[in-house]
Amino acid sequence: MDFPAALLSALRSAASAAALTGAGISQESGLRTFRDAQTGLWAQYKPEDLASPEAFRRDPKLVWDWYAMRRARLAEVQPNAGHYALAAMARRIPEFTLITQNVDGLHQKAAETLRTYPKIA
Secondary structure, three states, X not given: OOOOHHHHHHHHHOOEEEEEEOOHHHHOOOOOOOOOOOOOHHHHOOXXXXXXXXXXXXXXXXXXXXXXXXXXXXXXXXXXXXXXXXHHHHHHOOEXXXXXXXXXXXXXXXXXXXXXXXXXX
């Protein structure tokens, strides 16, 4: 991927930066997103059937099995180039903050691999 020279120059001289990520960054690692119309997790399941206290009370086995499937899938995947790029930015930019809704741990794995520890918000 080619990035504009002005962007690269700005990043090289930046004293602070923030990055926002969501499920899309982990899709390249092989994780399904929740909202993709065809392949997303919510295309197959309804959130109210799995992601609420009421769902657990209704069918605890279904909820436990679904989360067990997700944990097993997480154990199989590794950070991708996007995760490593953000970890590298954290290493170079003194005040770098990563803001994510992801709970897959791939940002942290990439940072640990590069021996960086970005602030995760």
